[in-house]
Amino acid sequence: MTANNCDRSMMSLALRLAAKGIYTTTPNPMVGCVIAQGGEIVGRGWHMKAGLAHAEVVALAEAGERAVGATAYVTLEPCAHRGKTGPCVDALLQAGVHRVVAASEDPNPKVAGAGIAALRAAGVVVDVGLLEQQARDLNCGFFKRHEYGVPWVTIKTAASLDGRTAMASGQSQWITAPAARRDVQRMRAENCAIITGIGTQKMDDPSLTLRISYVDLGLSVDEVDSALRQPLRVVVDSQCQMSSSARLLQQDGATLIATTDGALQRQRAAALESAGAEVIFLPARDQRVDLQSLLQHLAERGCNRVMVEAGAGLAGAFVGEGLLDEVVCYWAPKLFGSNARPMFDLPIETIDAHLALSVVDMRRVGEDIRLTLQPEKDY
Numbered sequence: 001m002t003a004n005n006c007d008r009s010m011m012s013l014a015l016r017l018a019a020k021g022i023y024t025t026t027p028n029p030m031v032g033c034v035i036a037q038g039g040e041i042v043g044r045g046w047h048m049k050a051g052l053a054h055a056e057v058v059a060l061a062e063a064g065e066r067a068v069g070a071t072a073y074v075t076l077e078p079c080a081h082r083g084k085t086g087p088c089v090d091a092l093l094q095a096g097v098h099r100v101v102a103a104s105e106d107p108n109p110k111v112a113g114a115g116i117a118a119l120r121a122a123g124v125v126v127d128v129g130l131l132e133q134q135a136r137d138l139n140c141g142f143f144k145r146h147e148y149g150v151p152w153v154t155i156k157t158a159a160s161l162d163g164r165t166a167m168a169s170g171q172s173q174w175i176t177a178p179a180a181r182r183d184v185q186r187m188r189a190e191n192c193a194i195i196t197g198i199g200t201q202k203m204d205d206p207s208l209t210l211r212i213s214y215v216d217l218g219l220s221v222d223e224v225d226s227a228l229r230q231p232l233r234v235v236v237d238s239q240c241q242m243s244s245s246a247r248l249l250q251q252d253g254a255t256l257i258a259t260t261d262g263a264l265q266r267q268r269a270a271a272l273e274s275a276g277a278e279v280i281f282l283p284a285r286d287q288r289v290d291l292q293s294l295l296q297h298l299a300e301r302g303c304n305r306v307m308v309e310a311g312a313g314l315a316g317a318f319v320g321e322g323l324l325d326e327v328v329c330y331w332a333p334k335l336f337g338s339n340a341r342p343m344f345d346l347p348i349e350t351i352d353a354h355l356a357l358s359v360v361d362m363r364r365v366g367e368d369i370r371l372t373l374q375p376e377k378d379y
Contacts, residue, residue, distance in 0.1 A: 027302030103135035141304030164340035179366025
């Protein structure tokens with residue numbers, strides 16, 4: 001599709017609107033919509049939260065009668081099924097919209113082209129594919145969950161200049177400066193779940209909670225309707241060793257313990273469940289929790305994006321099993337020395353066996369440098 005400058009400008013605005021839902025829409029995708037009449041914007045909207053009005057409905061409400069004969073720019077194919085809200089296709093048709101420009105088809109099998117087909121059958125002109133890659137990148141977790149059955153996996157790590165994440169004793173607080181730690185809070189808010197390992201839990205006894213407000217995230221009170229969602233906290237604990245007095249279990253929000261199945265694990269699980277944890281028993285791989293099965297379970301729960309905050313063992317396992325989508329590393333201008341712990345435990349013996357990563361973003365965060373890297377993938 002050849003898009004004129006007006007189309008691109010309108011879709012760019014719709015994508016910016018969609019991004020406002022990054023902290024609130026899960027498990028739904030982020031969606032933005034702009035209604036334009038003769039190049040003039042008459043309505044705009046974004047999906048705020050699952051269960052609330054979709055972006056098209058919000059934009060149409062603002063446009064009112066001016067939506068008749070207008071063009072709707074939507075970052076994702078309008079839905080044609082009834083969930084917690086009515087079909088957006090019906091709303092667009094009732095409003096008298098003449099043309100719909102969608103950045104991408106919806107990978108959700110409940111939609112998957114049905115919305116586009118219904119609009120075209122009703123005589124609406126539909127164009128698909130404008131700024132599609134940007135739309136997919138924005139909802140990378142939603143697309144991956146529906147197309148591959150697992151969420152988008154980001155490994156977050158903080159390291160010294162010589163690539164060390166903790167001293168030999170395990171001491172790791174604090175590698176980075178306050179600005180980087182605040183940035184990590186923002187990352188946590190973007191993710192549906194935070195995954196750590198039993199080693200990190202025992203060593204640091206972390207809370208893994210959000211210590212940030214909507215105002216800190218750049219959202220006004222008018223743009224939200226509830227308290228900030230706490231991500232699901234997940235502990236990979238193959239022997240179910242976690243103490244029922246762990247700090248994780250004293251916090252708001254849910255904690256999930258992923259363990260392997262066995263008599264001892266089931267016996268230990270009872271105390272954790274009594275303390276408020278949810279325990280799931282997953283298949284074992286080399287006597288450890290099978291991480292692919294864990295990711296599939298999280299996808300079934302509606303998790304679009306998950307972040308791994310763990311030591312070298314678990315982080316290395318995600319990398320070694322090819323489950324990594326992205327690494328975000330905060331590099332501190334410090335040297336910890338050769339006895340300190342590495343970022344990843346990876347059995348790589350030769351240069352030829354290395355894992356190549358591409359830098360997709362690099363910026364300074366306070367005193368530290370944040371690098372975002374991704375491996376080559378088919379999606």
